[in-house]
Amino acid sequence: MSLAGVALGAGGSLFGQYLLSRVSARQLEVQEAAAHRAELKDAVLKFLNVASQVEKAALSRTEGGDRPAGDELGPLVDELWLAQAEIDLAARSEGLRGATYRYAFRLAGLASGEAVDASELRLPQAKFMDAAYDDMWPGRRRAGRSAAQPSGPIG
Template identity: 35%
Template sequence: MIVTKPGQRVVFEKPVVARYPSTRLYAMDGVAGSTVLALIGVFLGTAGTLVGQYLATRVEVQRDRQQRRDAERAERKEAISGFLAAAQRVELVLDRRGLGLPAPEDPADERLHDLWLAKKAVELTCSHETAQAAHDYTKTLHAHMRNAISPGQGATKRECRHAFMEAARDALESGRPRIRR
């Protein structure tokens, strides 16, 4: 409580702290400022490291996927090439028979065995459509080899070969248009 004389005015003065505000309220001292800047640096460094690791991991995952796709494609290509080689050997025997030429030294049974084995490699590595086309082609060649097919019965060698080739092109993702027959 303030006691004053009559007619005297009471004037309240601001405290000294309020008249001259402390610089500590508006600016940090050297230790606090350097600590905050160091923490900001640590935060930015950590954020940069995490972003860099994320990007590097992402690139590595994409590279790994591409390598797997390439390896799978190479495996499919090898199986398809092996199948085509075996089919070509069987067709050679059939063509020689059709022309009345003597059969090659290798027995036909071995050639058929190689063909069926190569077909299984296609079944293991390729899509269902490619495997089915290989199976159909193999069955047709087998029937022709054993003279179990009469002209005009079932699919021809040429149709089965064409169906397999188109399925194989799709399996190898060639992206090229279909071959006109």
């Protein structure tokens, strides 16, 4: 009888440790996901800030007819590519890496004087935002995205 009690106690102890390790592993996953989201959010916000500056400077140049000195756009485009590289390092998905690169490429083209309408930037921008959301919240549907809108990379 006492041997059965020891066996039952040992079995209960092992089962308790198993459950505790599963809970600890899940808590670690949740903490890592939150840290990833925070790091990626910072990189995305930095990229969007620089992208906005590049777009405004390039569009004001094309609307005003005067081409500002390279001193204005050159460093901004350099900063844009550095912000893109930060996302490249922080992202977990190729979809986000690709969407970020394509959006930055379009902005760099606009900054270099390519004839790009501002509306042509909206699709790469939307794809970037969708990919960023998907990378931060995998498996969740973004509010406002219809089933017809693709969430994958632009091809």
